[in-house]
Every structure is written in structure tokens, then in C-alpha cells.
Amino acid sequence: MLFKRWIPLGILIFVGLLTLVSWFVPHDPIGHLGQDFSQFFDILASFAIILGAANLIKLQGLKILQRKRNWPYSIVTIVGFLVMAYVGMNWHSYFGSQARYLAGTQVNHPQSHFFWIYWYIFQPLSATMYALLAFYVASASYRAFRARNLEATILLAAGIVVMLGRVPLGQTFTGWLPEQGFASGFRLEQVADWIYTYPNTAGQRAIMIGIALGVVSTSLRLILGIEKSFLGEE
Amino acid sequence: MAETLGIWVAALLTLAIFSFLYKDNPFYKFAEHLFTGVSAAYWMSMAFWSQVHPNLFGNLWWPEGILRGWGEFSYIWVDQVIVDGVRYAGNALVDGSLSPAQIASAQLVNRINPSYYIPLVLGLLFFTRLIPKIAYLSRWPLAFVMGMAAGLRLYVFLQSNAMEQIGSTIKPVLGTATVAEGINNLIVLVGVFAGLVYFYFSREHKGVFGSISRVGIYFLMVSFGAAFGYTVMARISLLLGRFVSLKAWLAGIF
Amino acid sequence: MSFLAKVSRLDRRWIYLMIALSVALPLVWPFSMPVKVSPHVQSVYAALDALPRGSTVLCSFEYGPSTMPEVRPMADAVLELLIQREHKIIVMCLWAEGVFMARDILDDVADGRHHLEYGKDYINLGYKAGNEVVIKSIAESFTRTYPVDTRGQATASYPIMQGIENLANIDFIFSFSAGYPGTVEWVQYAADPYDKPLSTGCTAVQVTEVVPYVHSGQCRGILGGLSGAAEFEHLLRDKGILPALGAANTGMSAQSIAHLVIVLFIVIGNVAFLVERRRQRKY
Numbered sequence: 001m002l003f004k005r006w007i008p009l010g011i012l013i014f015v016g017l018l019t020l021v022s023w024f025v026p027h028d029p030i031g032h033l034g035q036d037f038s039q040f041f042d043i044l045a046s047f048a049i050i051l052g053a054a055n056l057i058k059l060q061g062l063k064i065l066q067r068k069r070n071w072p073y074s075i076v077t078i079v080g081f082l083v084m085a086y087v088g089m090n091w092h093s094y095f096g097s098q099a100r101y102l103a104g105t106q107v108n109h110p111q112s113h114f115f116w117i118y119w120y121i122f123q124p125l126s127a128t129m130y131a132l133l134a135f136y137v138a139s140a141s142y143r144a145f146r147a148r149n150l151e152a153t154i155l156l157a158a159g160i161v162v163m164l165g166r167v168p169l170g171q172t173f174t175g176w177l178p179e180q181g182f183a184s185g186f187r188l189e190q191v192a193d194w195i196y197t198y199p200n201t202a203g204q205r206a207i208m209i210g211i212a213l214g215v216v217s218t219s220l221r222l223i224l225g226i227e228k229s230f231l232g233e234e
Numbered sequence: 235m236a237e238t239l240g241i242w243v244a245a246l247l248t249l250a251i252f253s254f255l256y257k258d259n260p261f262y263k264f265a266e267h268l269f270t271g272v273s274a275a276y277w278m279s280m281a282f283w284s285q286v287h288p289n290l291f292g293n294l295w296w297p298e299g300i301l302r303g304w305g306e307f308s309y310i311w312v313d314q315v316i317v318d319g320v321r322y323a324g325n326a327l328v329d330g331s332l333s334p335a336q337i338a339s340a341q342l343v344n345r346i347n348p349s350y351y352i353p354l355v356l357g358l359l360f361f362t363r364l365i366p367k368i369a370y371l372s373r374w375p376l377a378f379v380m381g382m383a384a385g386l387r388l389y390v391f392l393q394s395n396a397m398e399q400i401g402s403t404i405k406p407v408l409g410t411a412t413v414a415e416g417i418n419n420l421i422v423l424v425g426v427f428a429g430l431v432y433f434y435f436s437r438e439h440k441g442v443f444g445s446i447s448r449v450g451i452y453f454l455m456v457s458f459g460a461a462f463g464y465t466v467m468a469r470i471s472l473l474l475g476r477f478v479s480l481k482a483w484l485a486g487i488f
Numbered sequence: 489m490s491f492l493a494k495v496s497r498l499d500r501r502w503i504y505l506m507i508a509l510s511v512a513l514p515l516v517w518p519f520s521m522p523v524k525v526s527p528h529v530q531s532v533y534a535a536l537d538a539l540p541r542g543s544t545v546l547c548s549f550e551y552g553p554s555t556m557p558e559v560r561p562m563a564d565a566v567l568e569l570l571i572q573r574e575h576k577i578i579v580m581c582l583w584a585e586g587v588f589m590a591r592d593i594l595d596d597v598a599d600g601r602h603h604l605e606y607g608k609d610y611i612n613l614g615y616k617a618g619n620e621v622v623i624k625s626i627a628e629s630f631t632r633t634y635p636v637d638t639r640g641q642a643t644a645s646y647p648i649m650q651g652i653e654n655l656a657n658i659d660f661i662f663s664f665s666a667g668y669p670g671t672v673e674w675v676q677y678a679a680d681p682y683d684k685p686l687s688t689g690c691t692a693v694q695v696t697e698v699v700p701y702v703h704s705g706q707c708r709g710i711l712g713g714l715s716g717a718a719e720f721e722h723l724l725r726d727k728g729i730l731p732a733l734g735a736a737n738t739g740m741s742a743q744s745i746a747h748l749v750i751v752l753f754i755v756i757g758n759v760a761f762l763v764e765r766r767r768q769r770k771y
Binding site: 235255256276277280281284285288289292309310324325333382388390391394395398399401402422457460461464465466467468470471472473474475476477478481 | 501504507508511515516554555556557558584587592614615616617618619621624635636640641642675676677680681691692693695696697700701703704705706712713714715733736739742743746747750
Binding site for chain 2: 008017055056073081125127129199208
């Protein structure tokens, strides 16, 4: 129990309290420790990313060994990973030769193989994956968004006004209204601006304040050692 | 040559992803799995070279042989190279400004912070997660991360998301520069209050309380509607970007 | 099945085709329309315009290739303004993908167009893992967080970094954001605790989330999505800072048609639904 519960709990409480106090006490040793802990956190975040990559390879490897559904595609994942990892970790992997090779600069250099794979494989795949969402949102708009009740109607009306008010073509629908004076407030772009500046702000603020209170209470529970779900306990 | 090949590869992968719109197919699956593998390695490489190599390794003790002999790798860790009393930056190990004999005889100054063995040990403990028998040790670095996140977020959320937001909600309704400003301030005040009432689930939403809660729902619906409108704009913009790339590719062919 | 029922159950692939055409055709036959500059975009310009010449501006790139079509045009326009006002630009990235995004735009604007001197007029510090904690780290020390830049050189050795100890020495922060970590984290960890002026250009998805911070003054204006970028380009062109409109305005014709098509989809879908519902209630 010492290694499984009390030490991690102790680490969490110590680090949490010190981090909280360091917001208010910038002087040594608390201020210095707080700065050190920020650097340590960044380093641990990197290890977590590397762990995620290792975990992916482990899962894909198991999928191949156990011949699960679509297992040949896991070979594609692993090969893609290994090739990118090789050019990413090898600081001599360039098109042509460089004046000097400095470890780590290949991940920022436009002449590196790493950059080529990023720009011509990672970038189009990432962008196109997200671009697919445009089709899904259009399909959802047509097939699923129904004004079944007053709330849904308000949602759709606000959405339509914002969609039309933010583009030039939509703005021309009310372009005949004067640009100054009371009537100008009914131009689509003005209504859209007003919607997201005032009613939207009100709604979002209610959500933000609610979330903030939730975060504060959860953080307090963690720092005080009440919340132990990360240990697998209730 | 590399660029032309790259443009073709990018275009074909784009079309492979778009083919999913018609039906799931092997080309899409290939592209999707390739993306998974490449992105994992991309993130891993960036994490290592941006953080672990300079910030962690650069604060640990290394034998002189490694500092001197692995210049391409260790240059970042060396703060100063002192040759005959003259101080050079760590890059002098690899930039050709010093001869091999000078490098062999130079005094190397690198920073050593013993406290950085803590993130080294904790970071390595993360990998115990892959070994079921000792996976519980990965709770130690996780506890560090969570403790720090809790300590940071408690303050910033209270400050920026609660206090500041409440402060800018309670604004004058009367005596403002314009009537419209007063009305808008009132709308925000009423909307925030009604929205918070809606989120209070410890009391049944009926009577006056229920009516205020209903007003809160309407404000939330306006928020979600605005969010939907903007989401549509964002998605269309992304599609636009892909079509611009495909247009450039086709223009290159024809 | 009645005609309207059939219409409301149209195969989704026909919808995909219509959306694809509504975006592709205006790219082939573009048209331009006047763009109205919104108050939030005006606020961004006013905040940047108020900076004394030669100020030090921290530009943070937290977007990737998936959101490049939206954010890159605004980054281009903002950097153009900063360079013309001779501000010193320190670039950093909270997203790993942001490194190449920053590289791409700096090569184009700083090197290609203005031939700025790296290390003196601008610097690219690169990416650090850690999300919002990186902001807290640079609030304490730049050189400790970024001992070297993207070129592998000691950060402290560059002229631009002389006297730049931490966030206290930065005059303005501009965040090009596409999600988490992004504008919200800059508000929470930099603008509020250290009272730093901040502005942002972000994807349209984030606008409704960020606007409360703009309303409260924690963020000075917002460039929201492609339309925000188009408005900013218009504003800068009218002020004589940009010679011509850029990529954001080129895309607005396609954006307009696509929005109109989606609104029509919603209207047609709901008309069909309402008529069907009335018919079902009747019988």
C-alpha cells in the first residue's frame, strides 16, 4: 500500500500544495521550487507523449500477433511509425548535405526527411481528416436538425443568423438597410455580432462559471487527498 | 524531384481520405493507419528533441568523453568551452571554430542540476505502465502531473473564469453612455444569472425557479446556435483549404 | 412515400456532392464582395496600433495543418503589421505542429518579403511539451525553458533576447490558436496573472468560447475564423499596410456559397419535416 497508495498520494498533495502556494509566495524556497516543478512538469509531459507512442506500438503489435480484424493495416501503422521515428531521431537524415549536423535541428529544418514526411504525408492527412467534417455537418444540418420545439428553433435561428451574418453574401440580404441609425441594428452582420457578443456571452459565461466552480472543487479534493480515483480507488 | 513526388503523394492521400465519403474502402483504411503511425512518431520525436534532449539531459551529469566525443549530440549541454583562457559557446564543439586538438584539451563547463534526476526517475517510471506487474509505479509521475495541474488550475479558473467573468457581468444598467449599452448589460446579467440557475440541479425546476431556469435554457440555446454557426464556418474553411491544394495539384498536371 | 418525405430522407452522398460543388465551383469562378469589418476585428487593430514602435511582441503558434486554412491568413496579416511597425517578434509554439506552421509563415513574410535578420528582428524558439505549464515556465524564465532555439543555438546569445528575461519584458502577446492549449490558456496563465495585453486570432470553432474574455477585456479583440481574417485583411488594406487582399478574401466567395447551401439544407429539411408532421397529425 505504501508504493501503491501513500507515496503517490503524498506526491500529489505536496506538489499540489506547493504549486498553489507558489502563486502567492514568489520568494525562495517556494518560488524556486515552483519554477523547478514547472520545468519538471514539461519534461514529464514529454515522457507521457513518448509513452503514448510506445503504447500504440504495443497495441498494434498485439493486434498483428493475435491476427485481429484488419490486422494487416496495423503493419502500415508500425511501418509508418518506424520510418518517421527513424528520420526524426537521426540527425543526419537530410536531402543533400548540411554544413553541420546538430542533433535535434532536423525536426525544424525544411531540408530534412522529417520535414518532407510532415509536409507531404502528415499535413494532408491531418487536414483532410478534419475537412471531412464539413460534409458531416452539412449532412447533419439537412437530415438531423429539426425545429421540434421552441428551444431547437431558437438554436437554429441563432445558427442561421450567424452563418449568414458572417459572410459577405449573407450580408447583402440586408444591405439595403442604412449603415447608420436605429435601422442599421437590423442588418444581418450587426445582428450576428450582437448575438455572439451578448446573449452568447451570457450563456457561455454561465457555463464557464459552472465549470470553474467544478474545477476548483475537484482540484481541492485532489490536493486534500479526498479524490483517489486516479489510484483506481473510489 | 522530391517536391513533385511529395505533391503527388499529398494529393493521392487526400483523395484516399475523401473516398470514405462514398464508402469505407482499403485506400481510406491505409491512409488512416498511416496517419496514426506517422503522427505518433512525429509527436514522439518533437517531445524528445524539444524537451528531453535540451532541458532534461542538459541538466544532468555526463562523462567528459561523451561531452567531448559526441559533439553533435552534446553541444546543447555544454555551456562553455574554455581554450587557453578564452571562453567559447558550446557550439564551438561542432561549428569548426576549434581544431580537434583544441577540443581534446579544452575545459568543458556544463550545468548540473541534481534536482533534474527527479523528472528523469519519474519519467522512466511512466514506462512501467507497459509492464502489468509493476504498472502501479506509473502512479508516481501521474500523481506529480495531477498535483501540479490541480494546483495551477485551482487558481487560474477561480481568477480568470469565475471572478473576472462575474466582475464583468455586473455592469451598470442605468446611467450608461447609451441606452443600448444599458440594455445589453442587462441582457448579459439576466442571461448569466438565469443560466446559473438552470445549472443548479439541487432544487426542482418549478414555479419561479423553473421559469428563470427556462430563460436560462433559451440563452444557452442561443449560445449553442452561435457555436453551431461558427462550427459550420470552421469546417467549410478546412474543406476550402483542401480544395485549394487539390486545385494547385490539378493545375500542375494540366 | 410522399415527395417531401423522400426529400427529407435524401441519400447523404448527394448532400456531400452538393457541398463539394458549392465549395469547389466558386474556387474556379471566384467573385468578390465587400466585407464589413466587425468591432472585434477593429479592437485587434487598435490594440496593435497602440504599441510603441519597436515593442517586443510574443507570437504563439498553436495551430496545425488541419486549421491552417483559417489561421494562416490572419497570421500573415498580423505579422505584416508587426514587421511594418518594426516590432521585435519572438515566436514560440505550444503545439508541436505549430513549429512548421511558424516556419512556413516566417520564411514567407519575415525572410521572403522583408528580409529581416534572424536573431535581431525575430527569433523562433520552437515547441515545448507541457501545454499551459510552458506559459507558466516562460513567465519565470525564457532561457531556462528554451535554452536553445530551433537552430540549436543558445537563446541567450541572440541580440533580440538581450534584456528579455521572462514575460515581464514582453510588451504584447498574440496567440494564433486552434484549440487547447491556446487563447484561453494565454488569458489564464499570462494575461490575467501578469497583466499582459493579449489579442488573438483563432479558429471559428473557438470564437464563442473566447468572446466572454473579449467582453470582459481580458483579451483585446478577436479575429474569428476565415471571416475574421478577411475583415482584418480589408482593414489593413484600407490603412495602406497590405497592398492587396490575401488568401482569406479569396476563400470568402466559396465560404459564402457553402453557408447559403447549408442554410437552404436546414430550411428544406425543416419544411419537409413540418409538412410531414402536420400530415401525420391530420391522419
